[in-house]
Amino acid sequence: MGRDLDDVDRSILYLLQQDARNTTAQDMADSVGVSASTIRNRIDQLEADGIIKGYHPEIDYEAANLPLQITFVISAPPTKLQDYSEQIRGIQGVIDVREMLTGRRNIHVDVVGTSTGDITRITDAIHDLGIEIESSEMMRRRHVQPFNHFFLQGTEERDAHGDGADEDESSG
Numbered sequence: 001m002g003r004d005l006d007d008v009d010r011s012i013l014y015l016l017q018q019d020a021r022n023t024t025a026q027d028m029a030d031s032v033g034v035s036a037s038t039i040r041n042r043i044d045q046l047e048a049d050g051i052i053k054g055y056h057p058e059i060d061y062e063a064a065n066l067p068l069q070i071t072f073v074i075s076a077p078p079t080k081l082q083d084y085s086e087q088i089r090g091i092q093g094v095i096d097v098r099e100m101l102t103g104r105r106n107i108h109v110d111v112v113g114t115s116t117g118d119i120t121r122i123t124d125a126i127h128d129l130g131i132e133i134e135s136s137e138m139m140r141r142r143h144v145q146p147f148n149h150f151f152l153q154g155t156e157e158r159d160a161h162g163d164g165a166d167e168d169e170s171s172g
Contacts, residue, residue: 003049008032012042013051017146020055058144061095066112069139070119074107076131081106084131091125093118105134 005013011032015023025036025043032039046052061069076084085097088109096110111122126133 002051005051008034008038008042009046009051012039012046014146016043016052016055061112066114068113068115068119070111070113071137071139072109072111072123072126072133073105073135073137074109074126074131075104075134076107078106084129087129088126091122093122107131110139 012028015028015031025039028039029036043052061067074084074088081099085099085107088094088107089097091111093111093113094109095112096108098108100106100108109126111119113119113122123133123136
């Protein structure tokens with residue numbers, strides 16, 4: 001089970017999610033109201049505790065000449081879920097595999113390619129594993145944003161819409 005996070009930890013996570021590459025420990029310290037060394041120590045601890053698992057670039061696959069982005073939804077026997085997930089990750093063009101906790105449609109696989117030939121090759125490789133693709137969907141656009149639970153301490157941006165307005169002001 002995870003550990004409880006205080007306001008400083010949540011603020012660090014929020015700021016890193018917004019822009020980890022261009023946010024320095026001093027920038028975070030100024031926003032959070034603690035020293036830069038406290039920020040660095042907290043980041044080290046968040047990493048050691050496995051809360052921060054890495055820093056990864058967000059890739060625009062279309063700009064990288066991989067214009068086809070497809071999500072396959074697959075049904076696999078629950079007892080073989082981990083094995084199939086590992087095998088699928090070995091297929092060239094697979095960029096993300098999510099194992100679902102419940103339900104028949106229990107593996108979601110994101111793939112990229114330059115042509116329908118690439119997608120067909122990936123589809124065939126998945127079928128060759130002996131599992132069924134239930135559906136496939138082509139991605140138009142992906143929007144990623146920081147999880148709003150990791151609010152920046154000292155701000156009022158904690159309502160459902162993130163605009164800081166309370167219910168009375170926005171319902172008028």
